[in-house]
Amino acid sequence: MSDTVRVGILGASGYTGGDLIRLLAGHPKVEIALLTAERHAGASVDSVWPHLRGAGELPALIALEDVEWPAVELDVIFCALPHATSQDVIKGLLHATGHSLLEEMIAESPGDLAESFRGEARIIDLSADFRLRDVETYERWYGQAHQAPDLQAKAVYGLPELYGADIRDARLVACPGCYPTAALLALVPLIRAGLVETDDIIIDAKSGVTGAGRGLKQQMLFSEVSEALHPYGVGHHRHMPEIDQELSVAAGKPVTVSFTPHLVPINRGELETIYVRLRRDARAADLRMAWENAYGDAPFVSVLDDDAVPATRMVRGSNQCILGAVDDRIDGRAIVIAAIDNLVKGSSGQAVQVMNLMLGFEETDGLTQLPLFP
Ligand SMILES: NC(=O)C1=CN([C@@H]2O[C@H](COP(=O)(O)OP(=O)(O)OC[C@H]3O[C@@H](n4cnc5c(N)ncnc54)[C@H](OP(=O)(O)O)[C@@H]3O)[C@@H](O)[C@H]2O)C=CC1
């Protein structure tokens, strides 16, 4: 492989696609070789993203159907498309590029796919399409049949702090949802250390409006989001099975959480306040110690001392997740708080971190931005 890798971003006119361009333009080992869009196909990056004028020479956005696979010769493909679209597109591009994942699937179930293929682009999907290991769970929560169930079984869950070793060898990575990212970074080490009861976890989550994507939606209008606070998806949000799935792995038994997201009138940022019941006379200090043990070497997770608490302003624009824990005044309980930027650690930054691991780059390459304040 040459010194730089050729990278494509599918869905480059969306919010996560835009942040991928911003981060990758500053990455020392990346050349952005392909950008796609749907409604914005044919537009220049400057016109879609005026804040990226200084990002250097970039290809114009083209429609997916105009991509010349495999001639475009990408080493890495970021797929920042709406869920459900992603699974179709990834399946199609495996055929178009002659990807080795297809070869493997043909070997496993001969007859299903008629030809043999080759090719090695690493695929990093930001959508929800390959996150759930169980196809039935996907179909129940997303309300539709999965178009690529064989591929779902091949995907690695892309939370680097938990699955770094698997990500290094993966060809298809499913980046976690933004809410699961914060919840899992906070809770997995506590569950692994046996410090919290797993049947009494309550997650009160808040997200900025960019979490909903760039498409025009009435409930995202300034007049409807500003000066307001909206709970949504109460009792049925799609991120619940994803959080349950990963906490169950950590606990070695089924875990079901209570989770309620809220839309808050900020552009970026996510804050989760998590109420837990403690085991074995544990205190908040023990929770902090478990995080320190789990994340001692992790460049993007930090733990606040004593009773200090995270806020979205401490992470905005950066790939950081900040954690804090405080003893509750109800004996035996603690309040855990996690803050991330939904567009960075919650999606695009995490996806770049995944690429760095997959290609053996420094984990922090392209991701050293400090947060913006105020
Ligand atoms: N926003 C966030 O905080 C997070 C988002 N995600 C996930 O990342 C993915 C992208 O999200 P986000 O960037 O917010 O979404 P946006 O709605 O902002 O962007 C979607 C992108 O996909 C393109 N697109 C839409 N439909 C099609 C299609 N049928 N074929 C080809 N391209 C299409 C759009 O092109 P055009 O603009 O030209 O129409 C646009 O570039 C989603 O799956 C989302 O769930 C994950 C974690 C956090």
Ligand SMILES: CC(=O)N[C@@H](CCC(=O)OP(=O)(O)O)C(=O)O
């Ligand atoms: C504010 C807002 O609407 N946020 C999105 C979460 C963004 C995300 O992580 O989405 P995916 O799981 O779809 O990738 C939501 O609640 O659906």
